[in-house]
Amino acid sequence: MGEWLQVEPTGNRAWLATPESEAGPGVLVLHAWWGLTPVFTDVCDRLAAEGFVALAPGLYPDGATTDSIAEAEKLVDAHDRTRETGEGIILASEYHLRQLPAVTSDQIGVVGFSMGAWWALRLSQLRPDHVGAAVTFYGTGGGDFSAAQAAYQGHFAEQDDFEPLEEVRALEESIRAAGREVEF
Numbered sequence: 001m002g003e004w005l006q007v008e009p010t011g012n013r014a015w016l017a018t019p020e021s022e023a024g025p026g027v028l029v030l031h032a033w034w035g036l037t038p039v040f041t042d043v044c045d046r047l048a049a050e051g052f053v054a055l056a057p058g059l060y061p062d063g064a065t066t067d068s069i070a071e072a073e074k075l076v077d078a079h080d081r082t083r084e085t086g087e088g089i090i091l092a093s094e095y096h097l098r099q100l101p102a103v104t105s106d107q108i109g110v111v112g113f114s115m116g117a118w119w120a121l122r123l124s125q126l127r128p129d130h131v132g133a134a135v136t137f138y139g140t141g142g143g144d145f146s147a148a149q150a151a152y153q154g155h156f157a158e159q160d161d162f163e164p165l166e167e168v169r170a171l172e173e174s175i176r177a178a179g180r181e182v183e184f
Contacts, residue, residue: 003017012059026053026054026103028093032114041056059089059090061085117138134153145178
């Protein structure tokens, strides 16, 4: 169902899944610290099966993936040191997705996992006119949501050392205070 492509101008590898109808609303899928593994390409394929055009960019410039927590920590540390590069990849991917002839929506949805959830929240702030919905899985982040136009949905564990309940509630309140629809 999906295919590999490169997103210009970054040259990063990405997975694109298109529905059988060959057209639908666009969804950007942003991976966790593991890299763009089959878990996330499968999310794209499942979204395409439901009628969406789904694009998952590799957020690491070299396309690295891992199944080791220690290696994932190193990848995230390197990613965080070059945050401008990550932002460039996200913005180029958002633009690429919206320009695809198969995408029928003016605004896209963004689904992010952990590290990708942070980027989903960030993208909704950077491109408020382009992001209509942001769904996060076990990832939080701050920022100013006052210009955002997205509706937000978050999925979190009740007990999570990486995303403490206090941070989750603070994010929820920050989004709600900006007048946005939010469901956690």
